[in-house]
Amino acid sequence: MSQNKVAGPEIEQLIKLLAKLPGLGPRSARRAALHLIKKKDQLLVPLAEAMGVAVDRIGVCSTCGTVDTSDPCAICADPRRDQATLVVVEDVADLWALERAAAINARYHVLGGTLSPLDGIGPDDLNITGLVERCRVEAISEVILAINATVEGQTTAHYITDQLTGLDVSITRLAHGVPVGGELDYLDEGTLAQALKARTRF
């Protein structure tokens, strides 16, 4: 019996790439590919277009580190945002979670991760000098550390506090409504809003 190819190289390539998405394994990638091909006009065509738009137009904001179609991003450029408060998050997903909660009308700073010596992630791998620089040159009065309540997150929070020593900014963190060990992106919007409202001095 010859070893038959399951599908042509074009379909195999589509499956291989879909399998690299978080949440999809090889089997679910096959199902997703088949679903896309079957729903060509309703799903495959618009998704291919949306990805093309993303390729052409979406980039990283050089001010805060989030992703958007403009640089500075819509949030950084919005004059109605409180210009004196920065909410520091690990990841864009956390920024999105806070925006969904509509919990605060400030601007953000995306670190791009947390300090993790075991994974070889040090201060230079995170957008921390950018944060210190912003606190120096912008009129920032408060930095809210909206960082995950994990060991790495808290280590990172302490490191940032050290780096901001001597600058005239008050540093706060989210209230302990956030479950210990929990990740922001998993929380419901009400919990996030409460934790932000009851934030305490760090």
Added chain:
Amino acid sequence: MSQNKVAGPEIEQLIKLLAKLPGLGPRSARRAALHLIKKKDQLLVPLAEAMGVAVDRIGVCSTCGTVDTSDPCAICADPRRDQATLVVVEDVADLWALERAAAINARYHVLGGTLSPLDGIGPDDLNITGLVERCRVEAISEVILAINATVEGQTTAHYITDQLTGLDVSITRLAHGVPVGGELDYLDEGTLAQALKARTRF
């Protein structure tokens, strides 16, 4: 507090479409979108390209009903395949599972589902007349019903057997290596190969 948009309309559109893939919900679609944007060159660009290729080149084989870049598909057009045997499957995913198992070197016929009166799926919604027609005009000597061992699958198998009455084809089904109630696409390749080898008269 104003209701802030989480991200620009381009990113929202990407998330919305990704959430329609089987296996991805709204939350995992956001993660997938972010992953794609971060891995722009390694993942987003090639995936957008692969989808564009799929849009342009992949269609349904008018002979067997599978998806491929040519019509007839590579399997239907392959002269080295046993031309006298048709393997009837519910779905392209099942065809792919059998091809991965490299269990048989025959051609296929994709029904596109199973009879399911409760869901309003009758004989006209499946590619059954096409199967009868192929058995009439092609020199088919055996039809292997490689249909899921579910109630709907077995109902469909009986219906097809009735439709093929009077034609000179022997109808077989997969051996009872397939777990009762199980779906082909979940089985390992060895089980599939065994079940096919030990197929019995229907």
